[in-house]
Amino acid sequence: MSDNHTPRALGEWPEGFRSGFTSFVGRPNAGKSTLTNALVGQKVAITSAKPQTTRHTIRGIVHREDAQLVLVDTPGLHRPRTLLGQRLNDLVAETLSEVDAIGFCLPANEKIGPGDRFIATQLAQLQRKPIVAIVTKADLVDREALAAQLIAVTELGNQNFGPNGFAAIVPVSAVKEFQVQEVADVLVQQMPAGPPLYPDGELTDEPEAKMIAELVREAALEGVRDELPHSLAVVVEEMVPREGRSENNPLVDIHVSLYVERSSQKAIVIGRGGSRLREVGTNARKGIEKLLGTKVYLDLHVKVAKDWQRDPKQLGRLGF
Numbered sequence: 001m002s003d004n005h006t007p008r009a010l011g012e013w014p015e016g017f018r019s020g021f022t023s024f025v026g027r028p029n030a031g032k033s034t035l036t037n038a039l040v041g042q043k044v045a046i047t048s049a050k051p052q053t054t055r056h057t058i059r060g061i062v063h064r065e066d067a068q069l070v071l072v073d074t075p076g077l078h079r080p081r082t083l084l085g086q087r088l089n090d091l092v093a094e095t096l097s098e099v100d101a102i103g104f105c106l107p108a109n110e111k112i113g114p115g116d117r118f119i120a121t122q123l124a125q126l127q128r129k130p131i132v133a134i135v136t137k138a139d140l141v142d143r144e145a146l147a148a149q150l151i152a153v154t155e156l157g158n159q160n161f162g163p164n165g166f167a168a169i170v171p172v173s174a175v176k177e178f179q180v181q182e183v184a185d186v187l188v189q190q191m192p193a194g195p196p197l198y199p200d201g202e203l204t205d206e207p208e209a210k211m212i213a214e215l216v217r218e219a220a221l222e223g224v225r226d227e228l229p230h231s232l233a234v235v236v237e238e239m240v241p242r243e244g245r246s247e248n249n250p251l252v253d254i255h256v257s258l259y260v261e262r263s264s265q266k267a268i269v270i271g272r273g274g275s276r277l278r279e280v281g282t283n284a285r286k287g288i289e290k291l292l293g294t295k296v297y298l299d300l301h302v303k304v305a306k307d308w309q310r311d312p313k314q315l316g317r318l319g320f
């Protein structure tokens with residue numbers, strides 16, 4: 001978000017870094033897109049276009065010194081009235097599996113209506129998912145009206161999410177840039193600890209590949225982080241939808257290379273008889289399937305690339 005932070009490579013991140021996915025919901029015109037743009041800025045807007053492999057679109061990424069927030073679209077909760085029954089429940093369940101927190105946008109200048117209440121009841125089904133209420137367009141009302149709306153929103157939260165209500169309530173004006181930073185702050189507070197999911201500031205049309213690489217890397221480091229300090233790089237070589245699958249049951253073949261520096265490290269990653277690598281594959285696959293919303297066949301190959309960290313050519317190939 002800020003213009004003056006130092007670019008950082010994947011693989012290096014400060015203590016206490018948080019990262020995760022969030023999504024804005026709210027009825028049409030609630031100010032979701034404007035807020036997204038205000039948070040992300042023009043510079044790093046990212047679009048993801050892979051309809052056959054993913055059902056959500058990445059709207060943008062907030063890069064901060066202490067966190068990375070990936071803003072994703074959740075189609076369906078935007079226009080609740082056109083969706084009914086099972087379909088909606090599926091979408092809600094999908095949202096549940098994909099994001100770490102939800103920003104529920106409610107305009108300051110409009111009374112809470114049936115559309116908002118409908119969304120609230122749907123969100124209430126997402127147990128233990130933090131919901132942050134964002135009172136948008138705060139510049140359009142005076143202080144008194146804003147205070148009244150904050151009280152009404154608090155009540156909506158208590159009615160739908162039990163006595164604790166919303167995880168937080170923040171007024172904002174994306175247009176006047178009032179409290180935009182605070183919106184980012186409260187969402188970041190809801191994110192789990194973890195590494196950046198994307199390279200800092202990079203524009204890419206293949207964000208999934210980066211996230212998949214990171215999921216594999218995390219799974220491969222699990223439990224052996226000390227033995228493989230900075231010696232593991234992961235590259236997604238290929239992602240192809242499996243041919244001949246029905247539209248309702250797609251499968252994506254993903255081929256991934258894991259680069260280590262020494263054969264002793266290769267042995268650690270693979271484990272006895274390949275047992276560890278199988279576990280790494282299973283764990284990474286679960287995360288990838290959540291991310292893409294489809295079944296995945298994950299093929300992992302461990303390779304030794306000597307001194308890759310010091311070789312610019314290799315580093316380039318590994319996406320650093």
Ligand SMILES: Nc1nc2c(ncn2[C@@H]2O[C@H](COP(=O)(O)OP(=O)(O)OP(=O)(O)O)[C@@H](O)[C@H]2O)c(=O)[nH]1
Nearest residue numbers: 027028029030031032033034035078137173174175
């Ligand atoms: N005054 C003011 N207007 C805003 C603010 N945020 C959004 N708007 C206006 O509200 C209208 C709707 O904003 P969007 O960001 O497109 O709303 P949305 O929720 O993405 O709408 P859908 O795409 O229909 O779901 C636009 O005309 C915006 O300019 C704000 O903070 N202040």
